[in-house]
Amino acid sequence: MDIVTFLAVITLIHAAFYFTDQFLKSCMNVPYIYFLENVGITIKPLQLHWFTTAFNRSVTKWALWRPKFFKIWFTVGVIVVGLLLLPSIFLLISTLVNHFRPVQEQTVQALQPVVPGINLPMKELSCYFFTLLMASIIHEAGHAIAAVKEDVHVNGLGFLLMFILPGAYVDVPTEEIRTLTPFRQLKILCAGVWHNIVLVLLALGIGLSTPFFLQPFYLHGHGLTVMQLTQDSPARGPTGLEVGDVITSVNKWTVASIVDWRHYLIKSISSDQMGFCVPESVVHTYDETIHHAFEGADGSVQCCSGDSDAHLCFELMEDKELDTGVAAMQPFSCLPARMAVSMSTKTCINSRSCPTDTHCLAPSLKNASRLLQISRRGINGKHKEDVLYLGPPVYLYHTVTLTSYIPKFSFLSLTWPNTIEVYCDYMVKFSGALAVLNMVPVVYLDGYWIFGAVIDLFLAPWCDQVTRKIIHVIVTIIGTMLLFSNILIGVWSII
Numbered sequence: 001m002d003i004v005t006f007l008a009v010i011t012l013i014h015a016a017f018y019f020t021d022q023f024l025k026s027c028m029n030v031p032y033i034y035f036l037e038n039v040g041i042t043i044k045p046l047q048l049h050w051f052t053t054a055f056n057r058s059v060t061k062w063a064l065w066r067p068k069f070f071k072i073w074f075t076v077g078v079i080v081v082g083l084l085l086l087p088s089i090f091l092l093i094s095t096l097v098n099h100f101r102p103v104q105e106q107t108v109q110a111l112q113p114v115v116p117g118i119n120l121p122m123k124e125l126s127c128y129f130f131t132l133l134m135a136s137i138i139h140e141a142g143h144a145i146a147a148v149k150e151d152v153h154v155n156g157l158g159f160l161l162m163f164i165l166p167g168a169y170v171d172v173p174t175e176e177i178r179t180l181t182p183f184r185q186l187k188i189l190c191a192g193v194w195h196n197i198v199l200v201l202l203a204l205g206i207g208l209s210t211p212f213f214l215q216p217f218y219l220h221g222h223g224l225t226v227m228q229l230t231q232d233s234p235a236r237g238p239t240g241l242e243v244g245d246v247i248t249s250v251n252k253w254t255v256a257s258i259v260d261w262r263h264y265l266i267k268s269i270s271s272d273q274m275g276f277c278v279p280e281s282v283v284h285t286y287d288e289t290i291h292h293a294f295e296g297a298d299g300s301v302q303c304c305s306g307d308s309d310a311h312l313c314f315e316l317m318e319d320k321e322l323d324t325g326v327a328a329m330q331p332f333s334c335l336p337a338r339m340a341v342s343m344s345t346k347t348c349i350n351s352r353s354c355p356t357d358t359h360c361l362a363p364s365l366k367n368a369s370r371l372l373q374i375s376r377r378g379i380n381g382k383h384k385e386d387v388l389y390l391g392p393p394v395y396l397y398h399t400v401t402l403t404s405y406i407p408k409f410s411f412l413s414l415t416w417p418n419t420i421e422v423y424c425d426y427m428v429k430f431s432g433a434l435a436v437l438n439m440v441p442v443v444y445l446d447g448y449w450i451f452g453a454v455i456d457l458f459l460a461p462w463c464d465q466v467t468r469k470i471i472h473v474i475v476t477i478i479g480t481m482l483l484f485s486n487i488l489i490g491v492w493s494i495i
Helices: 003-026 030-039 056-065 067-099 121-151 176-179 182-189 192-215 260-270 282-285 337-342 393-399 417-436 446-459 465-494
Strands: 041-044 047-052 157-164 167-171 217-229 244-249 273-280 311-316 333-336 358-363 372-375 383-391 399-408
Touching: 003 030, 003 041, 030 041, 030 358, 041 176, 041 182, 047 337, 056 067, 056 157, 067 121, 067 182, 067 192, 067 417, 067 465, 121 157, 121 192, 121 417, 167 273, 176 182, 176 282, 182 446, 192 217, 192 417, 192 446, 244 260, 260 372, 260 393, 260 399, 273 282, 273 337, 282 337, 282 358, 311 337, 333 337, 337 383, 337 399, 372 393, 383 393, 393 399, 399 417, 417 446, 446 465
Parallel strands: none
Antiparallel strands: 041 047, 047 157, 157 167, 217 244, 217 399, 244 372, 273 358, 311 333, 311 358, 372 383
16 A cells, blocks of 8 residues: 555545544434543544543552652653753754755754655554554653642543544643642653653663574574565566575675665665676686677667577776786676676676686676675575676665574564564654654643743742743744744655
């Protein structure tokens, strides 16, 4: 399902709920209205809300479980969040400035909108919904527990779905919070952000320690296992990659992690085709060069007859005058690709780096195409024939899903370790984003109330209430404009 279809389906579901709700209410359907009021469900355009008091007793028990612990816990939260308030604003400023730099000078964005189907794979939607909902629940649970700890009544907790964004909220009387001292207010207001920060650290710890905990069951850092191949993947075929293959190197370069794999593919895209140190005897024995080699419209040289797909035209990567013993070598040689690559000793950029009696030969290909020798073995450790991939490396990257874990036993799933790391990765991103967004002074977000309490805490001895409110309004306007500028430019950059 593509992004347009997905969004259309979600819109139709919301529309069906809303119009059904309006129809039943217009008919004065008493059982339906009674059901909504008792269950706490509210249906709005593109929004579903569920408010309940069912968790109030549990929240109270948690808050009273370890009163001394929570007193220290939320006090530490105020200190940590207080120290991060200004860095969060500087992060938004740097992100905004980065958008206006030349493309080649831009750094990786710390904050970026996530849109399913554009920069979020559709297959990872379950991770998206679960981690975003859990980050929101943990955030609101922090507010609720801190409120009970400070003797503020909690009316209830709610869950919502705004189009495709799941979330949670807690209903706490603002008037009761405002009657507390500024520091006690901060214990409640900072609790959500504090819990998000802790959740980030927890998810980060689990993600980084996954290789250690799975060591009895999986090998890590000894190659990349093929988890999935798309149906249209150019890596498929009788001699192509298969699910369960363990990739050990690409063009003689060892790949032990996804980072290595991504780095080499990017390198192969940004640089010219690497050559192979092919023995001179192979060239003299298998060369089938036609008499009249010619340059094709795509820039590649054609020196093969075209009768065999197994042959490629290889170019000698050195001037004859500088390469000792090349007098008998032609500038172009038509060779069986698999034979030439498999007999090569190493990759090269010219013959000077090749051993004696070998020459650096690079296939003459279309501009975006590359010849990649992918060495592999089975999960059982047995060596398998190398895969020769001919085509744009970007297709290989997008159509082959890999994991850096190799199962030690056949009954173990290839996807389990990767799933853990993906969920941890999304939890770090979404919980961290919630923390940053709620530390910025923006209307309707926690940062608005946090900065108000901070201003009262530090400026009360020197400023009257009117002056403090003016400062609060100015800071809020700046923070709101900064956040929405980042959102608008971020969305524009990915569309």
